[in-house]
Amino acid sequence: MARRFNILENATDFDGFKAFMKEPRGGGSLDVSVAANIVEDVKNRGAVAVVEYTTKFDKLDLNVSTLASSQVDLEALASKCPENVKAAIKFAAKRIEYYHAQQMPSDHRFVDDDGVDMAWRWGPIDAVGLYVPGGRASYPSSVLMNAIPAKVAGVKRMVMVAPAPEGNLNPAVAYAALTVGITEFYPIGGAQAVAALAYGAGPLLPVDKIVGPGNAFVAAAKRIVFGDVGIDTIAGPSEITVVADGKNDPAWIAADLLSQCEHDPAAQSILITSDQGFAEKVEIAVKEQLESLSTQATATTAWENHGAIVIAPMDRAAQLVDIIAPEHVEFAVDDPEELVDSVRHAGAMFVGRYGPEALGDYVTGSNHVLPTSGAARFSSGLSSLDFMKRTSIQRISVEAFAALSEAAETLAIAEGLPAHANSVSIRKN
Amino acid sequence: MARRFNILENATDFDGFKAFMKEPRGGGSLDVSVAANIVEDVKNRGAVAVVEYTTKFDKLDLNVSTLASSQVDLEALASKCPENVKAAIKFAAKRIEYYHAQQMPSDHRFVDDDGVDMAWRWGPIDAVGLYVPGGRASYPSSVLMNAIPAKVAGVKRMVMVAPAPEGNLNPAVAYAALTVGITEFYPIGGAQAVAALAYGAGPLLPVDKIVGPGNAFVAAAKRIVFGDVGIDTIAGPSEITVVADGKNDPAWIAADLLSQCEHDPAAQSILITSDQGFAEKVEIAVKEQLESLSTQATATTAWENHGAIVIAPMDRAAQLVDIIAPEHVEFAVDDPEELVDSVRHAGAMFVGRYGPEALGDYVTGSNHVLPTSGAARFSSGLSSLDFMKRTSIQRISVEAFAALSEAAETLAIAEGLPAHANSVSIRKN
Numbered sequence: 001m002a003r004r005f006n007i008l009e010n011a012t013d014f015d016g017f018k019a020f021m022k023e024p025r026g027g028g029s030l031d032v033s034v035a036a037n038i039v040e041d042v043k044n045r046g047a048v049a050v051v052e053y054t055t056k057f058d059k060l061d062l063n064v065s066t067l068a069s070s071q072v073d074l075e076a077l078a079s080k081c082p083e084n085v086k087a088a089i090k091f092a093a094k095r096i097e098y099y100h101a102q103q104m105p106s107d108h109r110f111v112d113d114d115g116v117d118m119a120w121r122w123g124p125i126d127a128v129g130l131y132v133p134g135g136r137a138s139y140p141s142s143v144l145m146n147a148i149p150a151k152v153a154g155v156k157r158m159v160m161v162a163p164a165p166e167g168n169l170n171p172a173v174a175y176a177a178l179t180v181g182i183t184e185f186y187p188i189g190g191a192q193a194v195a196a197l198a199y200g201a202g203p204l205l206p207v208d209k210i211v212g213p214g215n216a217f218v219a220a221a222k223r224i225v226f227g228d229v230g231i232d233t234i235a236g237p238s239e240i241t242v243v244a245d246g247k248n249d250p251a252w253i254a255a256d257l258l259s260q261c262e263h264d265p266a267a268q269s270i271l272i273t274s275d276q277g278f279a280e281k282v283e284i285a286v287k288e289q290l291e292s293l294s295t296q297a298t299a300t301t302a303w304e305n306h307g308a309i310v311i312a313p314m315d316r317a318a319q320l321v322d323i324i325a326p327e328h329v330e331f332a333v334d335d336p337e338e339l340v341d342s343v344r345h346a347g348a349m350f351v352g353r354y355g356p357e358a359l360g361d362y363v364t365g366s367n368h369v370l371p372t373s374g375a376a377r378f379s380s381g382l383s384s385l386d387f388m389k390r391t392s393i394q395r396i397s398v399e400a401f402a403a404l405s406e407a408a409e410t411l412a413i414a415e416g417l418p419a420h421a422n423s424v425s426i427r428k429n
Numbered sequence: 430m431a432r433r434f435n436i437l438e439n440a441t442d443f444d445g446f447k448a449f450m451k452e453p454r455g456g457g458s459l460d461v462s463v464a465a466n467i468v469e470d471v472k473n474r475g476a477v478a479v480v481e482y483t484t485k486f487d488k489l490d491l492n493v494s495t496l497a498s499s500q501v502d503l504e505a506l507a508s509k510c511p512e513n514v515k516a517a518i519k520f521a522a523k524r525i526e527y528y529h530a531q532q533m534p535s536d537h538r539f540v541d542d543d544g545v546d547m548a549w550r551w552g553p554i555d556a557v558g559l560y561v562p563g564g565r566a567s568y569p570s571s572v573l574m575n576a577i578p579a580k581v582a583g584v585k586r587m588v589m590v591a592p593a594p595e596g597n598l599n600p601a602v603a604y605a606a607l608t609v610g611i612t613e614f615y616p617i618g619g620a621q622a623v624a625a626l627a628y629g630a631g632p633l634l635p636v637d638k639i640v641g642p643g644n645a646f647v648a649a650a651k652r653i654v655f656g657d658v659g660i661d662t663i664a665g666p667s668e669i670t671v672v673a674d675g676k677n678d679p680a681w682i683a684a685d686l687l688s689q690c691e692h693d694p695a696a697q698s699i700l701i702t703s704d705q706g707f708a709e710k711v712e713i714a715v716k717e718q719l720e721s722l723s724t725q726a727t728a729t730t731a732w733e734n735h736g737a738i739v740i741a742p743m744d745r746a747a748q749l750v751d752i753i754a755p756e757h758v759e760f761a762v763d764d765p766e767e768l769v770d771s772v773r774h775a776g777a778m779f780v781g782r783y784g785p786e787a788l789g790d791y792v793t794g795s796n797h798v799l800p801t802s803g804a805a806r807f808s809s810g811l812s813s814l815d816f817m818k819r820t821s822i823q824r825i826s827v828e829a830f831a832a833l834s835e836a837a838e839t840l841a842i843a844e845g846l847p848a849h850a851n852s853v854s855i856r857k858n
Contacts, residue, residue, distance in 0.1 A: 015729065019651060029530055042479075047820045072661045083845070084839050085840070087836070087839075087841045088835075088839040088840045089840070091836040092836060092840065095541070095543070095545075097441065098541060098542075099541075099547060102537060102539065103549075110531065112524070112527060112528075112794065113527075113543050114524070116524075116793060116794070118528060118793065118794060118795065118803060120532075120795075123773055125807050126806065127448065127775075136845060138497060140840070140843070140844070141840055141844065156488040162508070163572070172843050172844075183570075185797065191546075201710065207444075208806045208807040209807045223652075225661045227662075227663055227804070229807065230804070230807035230808055233656075234656055239467045246672075249855075251855055252852070252855055252856060255848065255851045255852040255855045256849040256852045258846045258851070258852070259846075259849045259851070259852040260850040261848065262846060262847070262849070263846075277678065288850070289851065293847055293848055293851075294845075294847050295846065295847060299848060301704060309449070318749050330754060336824075340822060341697070343820075344552055344555075346820050347820065347821070348820065348821040348823070349820060349821070349823070350823055350825065351823065351824040351825065352820065352824055352825050352826065353631070354825050354826065354827050354829070354830035354856055355823060355824070355825030355830070356852040356853055357828070357852070358579060358837055358841055358846075358849040358853055358854065359823070359825060359833050359834075359837050360821075361837070361840075361841070361849060362835045362836065362837045362841065363833045363836045363840070364545060364547065364823045364825075365541065365545070365547060366549075366821040366831065367822055370821075371818075373656070375656070375659070376820070377505060377554065377555065377637045377818075377819065378554050378637040378638045378658065378659035378818060378821075379659055379818055380819035381577065381821055383819070385676060385814075387488070389774075389800075389805065389806075389807060389808055389809045390676075390809035390812070391772075391774075391775050391776065391777065391805070391809075392776070392777040392778070392795040392796070392799075392810055393769060393777070393778045394777070394778070394779055394780065394784060394788070394789055394793045394795055395779065395780040395781055395784070395791075396779065396780065396781050396783050396784030396788060398783050400783070401783035401784070404788050404792045404793065405520055405788075407516070407519075407520040407521060407791065408517075408787055408788050408790070408792045409515040410513050410514060410516075410517040411514070411517045411518070411521065411569070411570055411790075411791045411792070412787060412790070412791070414511070414514045414517070414569070414601050415568050415569070415570065415601075416723075416724075417688075417691060417692070417724065417787075418691070418722055418723050418724060419684065419687040419688045419691040419718070419728060420688045420691070420721055420787040420790060421787070422684045422687070422688070422718065422722075423681070423684040423685045423688040423785040423786070423787045424785055424787055424788065425740045426678075426681055426684045427783055427785065
């Protein structure tokens with residue numbers, strides 16, 4: 001049974017809901033020292049350490065001078081990907097590329113009122129490392145969503161790492177990697193792969209930024225190397241909030257709620273509706289659909305521990321969504337534009353009764369790497385901008401210098417920085 | 430004596446230079462557990478804990494229900510700020526506001542080839558916390574550089590914290606805070622202030638993002654709360670690289686090198702020139718200027734431990750700058766545009782013989798919060814964008830659903846996510 005809050009009939013349920021939103025949803029605390037030791041070891045011993053950890057954790061032998069394995073051939077694996085999956089990957093890749101190309105920023109230059117010639121210029125990061133997890137979370141869609149914005153941004157060197165336990169790697173992941181133009185691939189994973197990307201290991205030269213999801217060890221390693229290289233945000237468990245009126249098919253909405261529940265026992269699905277009868281029907285539909293789901297165990301745990309149904313007047317829906325600041329939100333109501341306008345905090349909005357969130361996981365073109373755990377209050381989904389950096393350029397003429405020097409000198413002296421002041425005053429004549 | 434590399438005459442000096450750039454520059458390792466304990470304590474005990482730590486570390490008594498002190502009145506302090514400093518702060522604020530207003534992003538909406546209505550929308554973060562350090566690093570310019578982009582972005586609630594040991598706070602900082610329209614102020618600092626901003630403490634409600642420089646405890650606390658709230662990047666010691674030909678006045682270039690050395694014993698100033706005689710003259714000028722500098726001790730340590738002079742052919746200058754990826758770079762040469770075009774990694778460029786970097790610390794309008802320690806390879810200076818977030822919006826019509834559903838279903842099944850597939854297939858008819 002998911003949690004139930006009836007704000008329509010019981011005003012104090014609003015406080016209950018707010019308290020519920022503050023409950024931690026696990027992921028839990030990892031002993032960072034394990035990851036830290038591995039990172040330090042790889043930093044010191046390079047490829048030799050990476051080979052040892054890969055033998056130990058993945059039962060895979062690597063050549064120490066190439067970090068390759070004869071058991072893992074990307075082209076051979078990709079050829080095993082079924083044709084319909086290949087076609088879907090190509091379709092998705094094309095749409096993702098089109099969307100992210102629209103995000104490319106413009107350079108800018110202007111001369112301001114004081115005659116100072118100011119500008120900035122965007123440029124791509126040189127080299128990016130893409131972490132692809134092993135096991136169940138080895139998703140071709142993640143390869144597309146992380147690599148394509150980098151490619152669009154103009155990143156020249158795209159290094160993919162993915163653990164291949166006993167030589168196993170998802171053929172669809174291999175096909176996606178070839179589709180997006182990965183320039184280097186190493187069948188390695190865990191904290192050792194993150195360290196190898198950050199500090200280099202034999203043939204793998206260091207990259208500038210590391211992106212992509214991973215398990216707790218990978219997340220810990222990314223936190224450790226943060227600063228020495230760029231990292232994306234640390235991804236938390238998935239979330240969906242659905243705002244729905246009573247005119248929806250309860251089974252559709254139940255399916256949408258379960259689509260996030262099946263990702264992770266710590267995932268969170270929340271229904272907001274003003275229709276109590278509809279809420280009951282959705283709850284029943286969730287139970288029915290759970291019965292035939294191969295991901296039943298995970299989805300049930302997530303729904304029972306973290307799911308919620310909030311009955312509330314529709315004019316409070318935007319307020320409730322903003323308290324959640326969900327990764328994904330669906331608006332399945334007659335006038336969704338009102339909600340689009342008034343909700344301020346959400347990673348991605350899906351508007352209309354035919355907009356299940358799963359479309360955005362794969363093919364709308366928008367990025368599925370989105371802020372979780374309320375981070376939509378202060379951060380955004382992955383974009384082309386995350387693979388670029390901006391240099392500010394100030395061209396200072398003698399006249400511009402004359403306009404700026406006095407104030408700069410005054411502030412430098414006020415801040416007790418005489419050498420700053422001197423670098424200005426020495427140019428005065 | 431700064432380090433010397435003569436790539437012009439000795440090719441192996443290039444390897445020496447690259448090794449030199451990898452030398453750590455301290456900041457050193459802090460025992461994070463001290464900061465972690467304080468953060469945990471404030472999280473649990475709120476304002477009471479903040480008051481205790483402030484009494485203990487800052488010898489300042491706070492009212493537990495207001496977190497205010499009768500000894501620290503922002504308006505009264507601001508009135509003590511000298512008139513010429515007030516004018517310089519106003520001049521700088523106006524320029525910084527103008528520059529950052531130009532950075533405001535546009536929303537975007539388009540219907541793509543498959544008939545899908547895609548969009549994104551930018552919005553401001555609701556509440557931002559601005560940390561202002563105490564002691565020597567309590568700079569009014571930092572208040573401007575951190576708060577103005579937030580104000581321009583549309584942030585409604587701007588909370589400033591600054592330690593006020595025994596009631597002392599820099600009047601210029603108080604004046605800058607009033608100038609930029611800080612909405613709340615608390616005279617608190619250290620890890621306890623960071624925790625109070627992140628999790629709330631009595632009258633101080635939690636903010637969404639924390640920015641601003643601080644000492645090692647503050648940096649550690651920011652790392653700890655990262656994820657629960659947004660943080661800016663962790664700032665390292667300052668850096669300047671100057672590319673200069675022999676036509677410059679050596680004293681001007683020496684002054685520019687020292688302007689960063691005086692910030693921090695771990696600061697790094699590097700001169701790149703093809704003129705060996707000029708290099709000698711700069712080195713002599715540095716020594717002369719150091720003698721009369723009140724910040725002599727700091728600047729001398731930085732110059733001797735981390736400073737360098739690189740003699741190299743001018744056509745290698747861009748390559749050298751990119752290896753450094755400096756926070757600031759000056760181009761004091763006849764044809765600086767060639768360098769502007771070819772250098773890829775730098776936080777901010779200062780172009781022309783009349784462009785000392787110190788102008789950018791205060792008044793060019795560009796932000797002085799910039800990537801250090803080579804982070805310009807993968808990150809940018811602070812901007813209006815850092816105080817906004819982007820929501821992706823997908824409006825899915827029945828027709829768009831028909832165009833997208835097959836590929837989404839195929840990929841969901843291929844990824845072993847049946848509930849994802851079901852949320853699509855259930856809408857087919």
